[in-house]
Amino acid sequence: MNYQIVISGVGGQGVLFVTRLLAQACMDDNKRVLTSETHGMAQRGGTVISHLKVGTFSSPLIRPGNADLLVALKEENYPQHKGFLRDGGKAIVNAGEESVKGADLTPVDADAMALQDNNLHSTNLYMLGAALASVEVCSLERIKGQIEKVFSAKSDTVRANALLALETGYNHISKEL
Amino acid sequence: MTQINDRQLMLGNEALARGLCESGCQMATAYPGTPASEILPAVAALKKSETLESLHVQWAVNEKVAFEIAYAASIAGQRSAVAMKQVGLNVASDPFMSAAYLGVKGGFLVISADDPGPHSSQTEQDSRLYAMSAKIPVLDPDSPEQARDMVDLGFRLSEQFEIPVMIRPTTRVCHARQDIQINKVIPGTVEANFEKNPGRWAATPKFRFKLHNELEAKLAGIASFEETAPVRLNPDTGKPSKAIVVAGVSAAHARDIVNELDVSDRVALYQVIQPYPLHTAFMDEILETHSDILVLEETTGIIEMQLARRDKVKGKQSGHVPRTGELLPEIMEAIIAEFCGTESRSSIMEPVPGRRPTLCAGCPHRASFFAIKRAAPKGIYTSDIGCYTLGMNLGAVDTVLCMGAAISQAAGFAHAYNDEKRPPIVATMGDSTFFHAGVPALIDAVVQKAPILLVILDNRTTAMTGNQPTPATGIDVLGEEVASVDIAKLVEGCGITYCKTVDPMDTKGFITHIKEAVAYTKENGPGVVISRSPCLLSMSKAQRMEQYQKVEVSDDCDGCGYCVSHFECPALVLDSDNERVDIDASLCSGCGVCVHVCPKGSIVPGLVN
Ligand code: SF4
Ligand code: SF4
Numbered sequence: 001m002n003y004q005i006v007i008s009g010v011g012g013q014g015v016l017f018v019t020r021l022l023a024q025a026c027m028d029d030n031k032r033v034l035t036s037e038t039h040g041m042a043q044r045g046g047t048v049i050s051h052l053k054v055g056t057f058s059s060p061l062i063r064p065g066n067a068d069l070l071v072a073l074k075e076e077n078y079p080q081h082k083g084f085l086r087d088g089g090k091a092i093v094n095a096g097e098e099s100v101k102g103a104d105l106t107p108v109d110a111d112a113m114a115l116q117d118n119n120l121h122s123t124n125l126y127m128l129g130a131a132l133a134s135v136e137v138c139s140l141e142r143i144k145g146q147i148e149k150v151f152s153a154k155s156d157t158v159r160a161n162a163l164l165a166l167e168t169g170y171n172h173i174s175k176e177l
Numbered sequence: 178m179t180q181i182n183d184r185q186l187m188l189g190n191e192a193l194a195r196g197l198c199e200s201g202c203q204m205a206t207a208y209p210g211t212p213a214s215e216i217l218p219a220v221a222a223l224k225k226s227e228t229l230e231s232l233h234v235q236w237a238v239n240e241k242v243a244f245e246i247a248y249a250a251s252i253a254g255q256r257s258a259v260a261m262k263q264v265g266l267n268v269a270s271d272p273f274m275s276a277a278y279l280g281v282k283g284g285f286l287v288i289s290a291d292d293p294g295p296h297s298s299q300t301e302q303d304s305r306l307y308a309m310s311a312k313i314p315v316l317d318p319d320s321p322e323q324a325r326d327m328v329d330l331g332f333r334l335s336e337q338f339e340i341p342v343m344i345r346p347t348t349r350v351c352h353a354r355q356d357i358q359i360n361k362v363i364p365g366t367v368e369a370n371f372e373k374n375p376g377r378w379a380a381t382p383k384f385r386f387k388l389h390n391e392l393e394a395k396l397a398g399i400a401s402f403e404e405t406a407p408v409r410l411n412p413d414t415g416k417p418s419k420a421i422v423v424a425g426v427s428a429a430h431a432r433d434i435v436n437e438l439d440v441s442d443r444v445a446l447y448q449v450i451q452p453y454p455l456h457t458a459f460m461d462e463i464l465e466t467h468s469d470i471l472v473l474e475e476t477t478g479i480i481e482m483q484l485a486r487r488d489k490v491k492g493k494q495s496g497h498v499p500r501t502g503e504l505l506p507e508i509m510e511a512i513i514a515e516f517c518g519t520e521s522r523s524s525i526m527e528p529v530p531g532r533r534p535t536l537c538a539g540c541p542h543r544a545s546f547f548a549i550k551r552a553a554p555k556g557i558y559t560s561d562i563g564c565y566t567l568g569m570n571l572g573a574v575d576t577v578l579c580m581g582a583a584i585s586q587a588a589g590f591a592h593a594y595n596d597e598k599r600p601p602i603v604a605t606m607g608d609s610t611f612f613h614a615g616v617p618a619l620i621d622a623v624v625q626k627a628p629i630l631l632v633i634l635d636n637r638t639t640a641m642t643g644n645q646p647t648p649a650t651g652i653d654v655l656g657e658e659v660a661s662v663d664i665a666k667l668v669e670g671c672g673i674t675y676c677k678t679v680d681p682m683d684t685k686g687f688i689t690h691i692k693e694a695v696a697y698t699k700e701n702g703p704g705v706v707i708s709r710s711p712c713l714l715s716m717s718k719a720q721r722m723e724q725y726q727k728v729e730v731s732d733d734c735d736g737c738g739y740c741v742s743h744f745e746c747p748a749l750v751l752d753s754d755n756e757r758v759d760i761d762a763s764l765c766s767g768c769g770v771c772v773h774v775c776p777k778g779s780i781v782p783g784l785v786n
Binding site for chain 1: 184186188211212214215296297319320349352353354355356426429430432433434505506507510522523524525526527529531532533534535536537564566567641642643747763
């Protein structure tokens with residue numbers, strides 16, 4: 001099964017980090033992956049967008065109207081990038097329940113969850129967890145494995161916080177389903 | 178050691194680095210610039226992980242110097258490569274043009290990364306046009322994997338014809354990530370051996386003419402070099418009247434699009450591997466076989482230009498393909514669909530303006546700009562390329578032309594105005610840019626006694642491109658200690674007598690210094706203030722905690738918005754009713770500078786540190 005996923009946010013939020021984590025996890029699942037990332041000036045607080053394509057693709061870019069999933073790490077990215085979604089595609093947006101509206105949109109208040117867990121630097125991972133529960137692009141276990149690997153040199157607390165964020169985001173969505 | 182037959186997820190730039198190390202490259206040099214910045218660090222990482230002792234890796238002070246260093250290794254017989262962004266090639270164009278005539282010994286690759294869009298550049302220039310102008314063959318990869326493969330191919334082409342070879346990736350190749358089958362790393366084993374031959378390596382104009390003729394002969398051979406010949410991507414679909422010719426990432430897009438639109442039986446799809454020189458046999462063949470040919474390439478119509486048959490060829494010249502901007506796959510889909518008489522399935526998105534980039538909260542540049550505007554409010558502010566270009570958001574950057582131009586433009590303004598009417602002229606330039614191209618301009622300003630103030634924003638790093646070291650840092654790309662050059666001494670060596678090093682985070686003191694310096698330059702010619710404070714991204718957490726100063730907004734704040742528009746710190750947030758400003762604690766770095774910004778004194782040091 002092919003997947004096309006757009007992940008967007010603001011420079012400094014860890015869009016690239018999440019993209020790479022997901023790409024690597026899909027690769028560990030023996031899938032072919034292709035991403036396109038934003039580097040350079042936009043990383044200084046400007047809009048940052050990643051395209052992630054899993055499966056048999058040769059182009060690294062997603063054309064508007066083709067994405068299965070949009071993960072918006074900031075609310076403002078939803079109106080900006082919703083055009084990438086195909087009919088029936090889903091958007092997971094970091095926003096309070098009532099604040100954004102749109103067809104196929106699931107708000108996930110990752111900022112609030114992160115604040116509650118005193119885990120401010122992991123907002124992106126709450127969102128990744130929620131995204132994983134929304135499309136079956138790869139298993140939660142694979143991502144956990146990746147997190148263990150990437151944070152292997154970091155303290156136990158850092159690793160535990162990352163995993164907590166991922167699982168909380170995941171459970172938030174799978175509960176609803 | 179990495180395992181062979183392994184797949185690895187790799188950025189295009191890492192794939193290029195991998196290619197260099199899989200092909201016995203012995204020297205790699207670069208100057209950082211988006212989208213090429215990650216190539217050299219990836220080579221350095223492989224040098225360390227694979228203990229490649231015979232490989233010399235280094236940042237150079239600019240692209241011209243990087244080019245010349247790597248080129249010398251090549252004429253001493255070793256495989257070598259230089260990497261840069263497309264505008265870096267402008268800086269290196271002098272040796273680039275000349276090296277085409279002299280040729281090479283060991284394989285020599287010039288990796289020049291283009292940025293159609295542009296996403297992070299001053300221009301959308303097409304490096305392939307430079308290759309054409311220099312008469313150097315160029316390879317155009319469509320993906321990280323192909324970029325890696327083109328390194329070895331390029332080296333062989335370079336050695337067979339004794340000519341520099343350009344590899345021209347674009348942003349969508351450099352910053353694409355793909356799972357790639359990696360090959361074995363092969364350490365280079367060639368001992369440097371420079372064979373003297375002044376008629377070639379120091380050729381005078383008479384010899385140059387001869388070399389130019391030889392170059393033309395080489396090009397004729399390269400235009401029939403089998404391995405770089407165009408490839409028919411759908412060989413089973415016969416000889417339709419229509420053909421599409423693609424190159425670079427446009428080829429990657431086209432493969433998916435032609436499949437999805439299901440038009441493969443209606444058109445012949447060709448991928449050009451080497452856009453210049455275009456293979457002679459290919460040109461003859463497709464112009465004979467097909468009557469309707471569409472060319473899709475970025476950014477200039479190089480292939481189209483060589484397929485010189487206006488009656489048969491559609492592209493940028495003919496107006497069928499946009500001449501500017503990135504050739505996005507949705508644009509290509511619409512063009513291909515129309516060309517094949519079918520409907521496009523994707524939509525074209527109206528661009529919604531996103532968030533503009535800004536200096537980090539607590540960036541020392543912001544403090545410098547604020548002080549400069551205070552000290553010389555009616556000044557002309559020339560500036561340059563780096564994070565500090567974003568000083569534009571604060572109204573503290575009036576001009577940005579190219580690397581190093583802040584000083585020469587400042588001097589030009591100074592000479593253009595007469596003494597009575599001349600406003601204060603303040604140039605800002607980063608430390609890395611000063612080394613790169615500022616020094617000659619400063620010497621000129623000294624000689625001409627230009628009444629300008631240069632503020633060198635010395636944050637000890639090349640921040641915008643990912644915090645690469647500068648010649649002052651004393652650390653190289655491998656993280657090892659190297660010599661360091663003292664900026665103040667260099668400034669004095671240029672002939673400047675007024676040079677002060679000041680901390681911009683001391684707002685009041687800094688404003689006083691800038692005022693003094695401006696007054697001095699008015700009477701005496703150029704002066705320099707070195708504004709020294711480290712980039713936040715190169716500080717450790719402990720260092721940042723140490724200087725953390727909690728700030729608060731008092732109840733006196735009436736939401737006038739002065740700090741937001743004049744200081745533009747992303748951590749200062751005006752509420753939606755414009756009633757007051759709050760501090761976003763997740764962004765604030767606690768630099769404390771904004772305390773001096775609020776005209777009403779409503780931003781105050783917090784009680785708890
Ligand atoms: S990266 Fe460094 S130099 Fe660039 S804006 Fe941030 S603090 Fe300033
Ligand atoms: S102290 Fe003020 S200027 Fe400095 S980062 Fe915080 S809000 Fe911005």
